[in-house]
Amino acid sequence: CAAGRVEHARALGERVMQAFTQPFRLDGREFFLTLSIGVCRFPHDGADISALLVNAENAMFLAKRNGRNNYQVYLHDLNSASAERLEMETALRHAVTRNELVLHYQPSVDIAAGRITAVEALVRWAHPVRGMVAPDKFIPLADETGLIGEIGHWVLLEACAQTRRWHDAGLGGLKVSVNVSAVQFRQCDLTQIVAEALARTGLPPWCLDLEITETVLMQDADATIATLLALKAMGVCISVDDFGTGYSSLAYLKRFPIDTLKIDKSFMGDVVCDGHNAAIVRTVIALAKNLDLESIAEGVETEAQVDFLRAEGCDRLQGYYFSKPLPAQKLAEFVRAGA
Ligand code: C2E
Ligand code: MG
Ligand code: MG
Numbered sequence: 073c074a075a076g077r078v079e080h081a082r083a084l085g086e087r088v089m090q091a092f093t094q095p096f097r098l099d100g101r102e103f104f105l106t107l108s109i110g111v112c113r114f115p116h117d118g119a120d121i122s123a124l125l126v127n128a129e130n131a132m133f134l135a136k137r138n139g140r141n142n143y144q145v146y147l148h149d150l151n152s153a154s155a156e157r158l159e160m161e162t163a164l165r166h167a168v169t170r171n172e173l174v175l176h177y178q179p180s181v182d183i184a185a186g187r188i189t190a191v192e193a194l195v196r197w198a199h200p201v202r203g204m205v206a207p208d209k210f211i212p213l214a215d216e217t218g219l220i221g222e223i224g225h226w227v228l229l230e231a232c233a234q235t236r237r238w239h240d241a242g243l244g245g246l247k248v249s250v251n252v253s254a255v256q257f258r259q260c261d262l263t264q265i266v267a268e269a270l271a272r273t274g275l276p277p278w279c280l281d282l283e284i285t286e287t288v289l290m291q292d293a294d295a296t297i298a299t300l301l302a303l304k305a306m307g308v309c310i311s312v313d314d315f316g317t318g319y320s321s322l323a324y325l326k327r328f329p330i331d332t333l334k335i336d337k338s339f340m341g342d343v344v345c346d347g348h349n350a351a352i353v354r355t356v357i358a359l360a361k362n363l364d365l366e367s368i369a370e371g372v373e374t375e376a377q378v379d380f381l382r383a384e385g386c387d388r389l390q391g392y393y394f395s396k397p398l399p400a401q402k403l404a405e406f407v408r409a410g411a
Contacts (some may be wrong), residue, residue, distance in 0.1 A: 078145055081111045087141030108135040109143035129160040157213070163199065164210055164219055168226050172198050175230055176397035177248075178409065180368060180390035183382055188407050190247035192390065193231035194397045195223070215255040225265055232273040232280060232400050234400050239275070243407055249281040249311060256290045263302040270306070276334040279308030281332070284310065286318025287346070289328055297328060303330045311368070316356060325363055333360045337371020337391070344376040357384045 086111060095102040104213045118124040131146040138144065167173055177191040197205040210227025214220040228250050235248040262282075270277055282303065283298065300310055311332035316339060335356050353369070359393065360367035371380050372391030375379060381389055395406055 078113075080144075081113055081145045085109055085111055085145065085196065089141075089143060097298045098140060101181070106141040107143070108132055108140050109145065110135055117148070126159075126162060129162050130155075131159060133161055133283050136316060160210065160213060161217055164213060164217070166198070167197055167199075168222050169170055172176045172200070173223065173226060173230075174198055175227065176235065176399055177234075177403040178390060178397040179395050179403065179410075180388050181394055182388050183386065188394075188410055189245070190249060190252075190388070191235075191403060191407075192283070192397075193227060193234075194247040194251070195227050210211040211253060215217065215253055218255075218259065220253055220256045220258050224252065224260065227251075228265060228269045229272065232275040235279060236273045236275045238404060238407075239279075241404065243404065245279070247276060247279045247281055247309075248275075248409070249283050251283045251313065252288075254291065257284060257296075257299070258291070263306070266303060266308060267306060270308075276307065281309040281311055285313050286315065288323065289324050293327070295322070300329050322359075325359075325365075330365065331369055332355035332366040334368045334370055335386075340371045340373065340391070341379055341381050344374070349379070353381070353386075354384050357381075357386050358386075361385065 085237060090103055091106060092105055092107050095104050097103075110128045110130065112118065112124055112127040112131055114124055129148045133142040135142050135144040166305075172197050172274045175193045175194055177193055179188040180190050180192065182189040195207050195209075195211075196365040197210055199205045211220070211223075214223050231248050231250045235246060239245050241384045253409060256262075257395065263366045266280070266282070269275075270280065303310065309331045310329065311334050312330055313334045315333045339353050339356075339393045341347075341349055343350045343353050357367045367385075367388045368388040368390060369377075369386050372381065372389045373380060376391060377391075378393060398406060
């Protein structure tokens with residue numbers, strides 16, 4: 073909007089909205105369209121085309137968030153928190169298509185086998201300006217905006233493809249765990265996406281493990297059981313991530329077809345001085361054993377923790393003590409060196 077005044081921008085927005093209140097006729101049928109318009113002004117809101125487009129897009133996402141079928145004029149004084157959020161949201165929309173997402177892989181050690189048998193795929197966002205953004209900073213936003221569907225799809229395909237490449241390169245049997253958020257679990261047809269990823273990459277289903285949270289188990293139990301049963305029928309494994317931090321109803325553990333309990337890293341803190349956490353961890357390991365489930369401890373950082381977990385009979389360990397999450401290339405070297 074070259075006129076530069078907010079009133080002009082608003083008037084223009086009104087006129088376009090007005091034009092779309094009439095139906096369009098196509099092939100003798102009537103179509104009603106709704107609009108979400110973002111407006112920004114030159115030079116007030118940006119000195120060049122790309123800055124203007126970013127700000128117009130930000131304003132458009134605000135219009136969408138305000139229930140669609142409205143227009144928003146970009147305002148500099150959007151408070152800085154919501155401006156930052158909008159900027160992140162806009163950038164995140166392009167992250168997949170611009171190949172800005174990367175997976176790092178953290179190994180876990182199987183105590184009985186005495187070696188690395190699995191890795192967890194952990195997504196990072198190589199943001200063009202902010203650098204590597206941790207998943208805690210953008211997965212919640214992806215959940216809120218629905219972008220988790222696209223991101224989760226990419227993560228699953230990439231994790232399966234990479235693991236298949238490792239198999240072909242001599243690391244046969246290596247398993248990969250992929251995190252699935254509660255929103256993603258509800259939003260997507262997970263069985264179809266998983267089937268597609270396995271078919272496209274040729275990864276054996278038993279080498280794929282899906283990490284879900286207790287939240288997933290507590291919502292809509294019947295639908296969850298149906299999805300999990302379908303995944304199990306394909307041969308895929310299911311883990312409960314961050315176990316012990318959600319609403320743990322012990323009854324559900326028997327109802328759901330799960331394979332593994334992943335003990336949350338927040339319980340590792342004082343396990344070695346035999347505090348409350350030691351009691352919790354000991355109990356979860358025993359619970360897993362009694363229900364014939366595998367137990368994994370995450371966030372293992374010290375040798376003393378390793379000794380404790382080993383003595384308690386934990387099946388698998390994951391944490392900085394062994395390795396941080398690594399880029400794919402480094403992970404392969406790490407596994408080979410330890411084999
Ligand atoms: P999570 O699945 O529980 O993953 C474990 C987190 O603990 C990872 O953080 C990992 O780097 C960190 N960690 C590993 N070992 C240690 C340790 O010894 N000490 C400490 N203090 N931390 C350790 P990261 O990579 O930042 O991931 C954070 C969370 O983001 C994950 O928690 C998971 O919930 C979520 N996330 C990551 N990737 C994805 C994804 O592809 N999809 C979805 N939906 N969520 C993801
Ligand atoms: Mg996880
Ligand atoms: Mg976890």
